[in-house]
Amino acid sequence: MSEPVVRLAGLSRSFQQGGVSIDVLRGIDLEIAPGEIVALLGPSGSGKSTMLQAVGLLEGGFGGTIEIAGTKASALPSDGRTRVRREHLGFVYQFHHLLPDFNAEENVILPQLVAGKGRDEAAERARELLTALGLAQRLDHRPSQLSGGEQQRVAVARALANRPTLVLADEPTGNLDEHTADGVLEQFLGLVRGEGSAALVATHNERLAAKMDRVLRLHEGLLE
Numbered sequence: 001m002s003e004p005v006v007r008l009a010g011l012s013r014s015f016q017q018g019g020v021s022i023d024v025l026r027g028i029d030l031e032i033a034p035g036e037i038v039a040l041l042g043p044s045g046s047g048k049s050t051m052l053q054a055v056g057l058l059e060g061g062f063g064g065t066i067e068i069a070g071t072k073a074s075a076l077p078s079d080g081r082t083r084v085r086r087e088h089l090g091f092v093y094q095f096h097h098l099l100p101d102f103n104a105e106e107n108v109i110l111p112q113l114v115a116g117k118g119r120d121e122a123a124e125r126a127r128e129l130l131t132a133l134g135l136a137q138r139l140d141h142r143p144s145q146l147s148g149g150e151q152q153r154v155a156v157a158r159a160l161a162n163r164p165t166l167v168l169a170d171e172p173t174g175n176l177d178e179h180t181a182d183g184v185l186e187q188f189l190g191l192v193r194g195e196g197s198a199a200l201v202a203t204h205n206e207r208l209a210a211k212m213d214r215v216l217r218l219h220e221g222l223l224e
């Protein structure tokens with residue numbers, strides 16, 4: 001079998017609150033296979049975002065080991081983690097975090113330029129993704145000129161622009177009404193599958209989770 005895109009061993013995280021230590025993650029073991037789409041379910045406060053932050057190499061303070069695409073990222077200094085993040089990971093958040101002064105196409109081009117791609121190639125890739133997401137007529141719209149569902153679609157295109165090995169999505173449709181959320185999630189999953197990326201998607205929503213390849217449940221700091 002090919003190497004997992006994520007391998008967690010004994011992942012733990014505690015926070016100090018008012019002199020009390022709260023153990024949010026208590027030794028999580030997990031492997032995600034290439035191309036696998038995994039839902040991370042759990043009630044509010046169960047630690048889903050904390051777990052995505054660990055896998056996304058966005059913060060320190062975690063115990064255990066985090067491997068991304070065969071690299072033991074948790075053992076790397078900050079610049080090494082940044083490199084792994086840029087090479088392998090894409091992010092979608094509940095709120096789109098698009099750059100307000102740039103249009104849809106430019107928002108998808110920019111991370112590719114940061115990754116060293118040429119402008120023409122990056123623009124072609126941006127148009128390909130935005131067209132696949134039904135936004136061919138919205139390329140030159142700024143985020144404020146787009147609906148919530150359209151903003152999230154641009155955020156999906158941005159996350160996939162550099163062909164990540166793994167997409168991390170934290171409540172990617174949590175800010176949308178049910179009908180729009182369903183549409184955006186279907187497109188997101190279709191595109192991720194088509195691209196062959198793996199995904200780890202945190203959600204409260206059982207119905208959306210059921211559309212994914214595997215469902216993990218976070219309960220009292222462990223996966224059920």
Ligand SMILES: Nc1ncnc2c1ncn2[C@@H]1O[C@H](COP(=O)(O)OP(=O)(O)OP(=O)(O)O)[C@@H](O)[C@H]1O
Pocket residue numbers: 015016017024042043044045046047048049050051
């Ligand atoms: N920086 C922090 N300092 C202190 N406590 C924190 C910090 N970040 C998270 N926590 C605590 O860790 C627990 C898990 O939070 P987390 O945001 O990971 O949960 P979640 O499952 O993503 O919740 P939600 O679905 O509401 O986003 C919460 O009790 C939260 O208060």
